[in-house]
Amino acid sequence: MSEGNNLKEYLTEIGASKVGFADVDGLASEFTDLPNGISIVLKIPKRAMKYVEEEDYESYWSCFHSQIDKLTEISLKGEKYIKNLGYNAFALTMDRNECDMKKLLSILPYKTIATKSGMGWIGRSALFVTPEYGSAVALGGILTDMPLELGVPITDSQCDDCENCQNACPVDAINPQKWNDRLNREDIIDIETCREYIVDQYKNGLGCTKCMCECKLTKKYLGVE
Ligand code: SF4
Ligand code: SF4
Structure with missing residues (x-):
């Protein structure tokens, strides 16, 4: 088996639901020496989705955040695994992949790698x-x-x-516009309206995951x- 397939198997064994490899050469200016991206998909557990149905957002967010912790752990273990093979790697954990919370944008969006x-x-x-989990997923990534x-x-x-x-x-x-990779996010969603609504809901202990x-x-x- 190739090193790449071994890596995929390893990441799946430690909890990833899906793993894919992408050419991201030149997309993140700070990481020009790391042209390949590893996308890590973690499905959101069915029980978490049940909490949403019951409008129990406290339990939902707690479950969601534990998935983010799990993604961080998988990404950092993946980084270590790659480095042990003699290559360079940088796990794009939430705290490293700086996010502008107002615009909800990061340096290299996980969605781009995915x-x-x-x-x-x-x-x-x-x-x-x-195709397997719809949009009930959390995403992570590693550059290498x-x-x-x-x-x-x-x-x-x-x-x-x-x-x-x-x-x-x-x-x-x-x-109504459907996505293609020539469009900007603003062409398909009014992010400001969405954000304002979510913030409002949040104040009432709710959220929006419709x-x-x-x-x-x-x-x-x-x-x-
Ligand atoms: S249009 Fe919306 S609901 Fe339908 S498959 Fe696409 S993302 Fe899912
Ligand atoms: S359904 Fe909720 S989360 Fe989705 S775009 Fe609309 S306001 Fe935003």
Whole structure:
């Protein structure tokens, strides 16, 4: 088995739901010596989705944050594994992949690595969508110079005629335009309207995950459609 396949197997053994390899050469100016991206997908457990249904956001967020901790652990272990092979690596953990919380943008978005790895696409909701788990996923990543068998990027939406998330959004923040990798995020979602609504909901101990829960592929994962 190749080193790349061994790495994939290792990351899956320690908890990743899916792993993909992507060409991200030149996309993150601070990491020009690390041209390959490893995308790590972690499914959000079904029990967490149940909390949303029950509007128990405290339990949902606690579960979600433990998934983020798990992603951090997997990414750092992956970094160590690669370094032990003699290559360089940098785990893009949440605290390292600086995020502008106002614009919800990071230096190298996890979604970019994920779509370029070919594991899924950006849904109408602007969330990353996988065929297996819909948008009920959390994403992590590692940058490296390790030679890897890179995936074929997905450059267009595979949402087809589905509009479930758009119809479910309580503040009409989702635009009719379907994603392709030539568009900006603002072309498919009004992020400011979404953010304002979420902040408002948060003040009342709630949240908004409608677009994630109503995704037809999330429902398929949950076995409710
Ligand atoms: S999180 Fe809520 S407000 Fe934001 S796009 Fe999704 S459904 Fe709309
Ligand atoms: S609900 Fe439908 S349109 Fe929205 S992200 Fe999921 S598959 Fe795409």
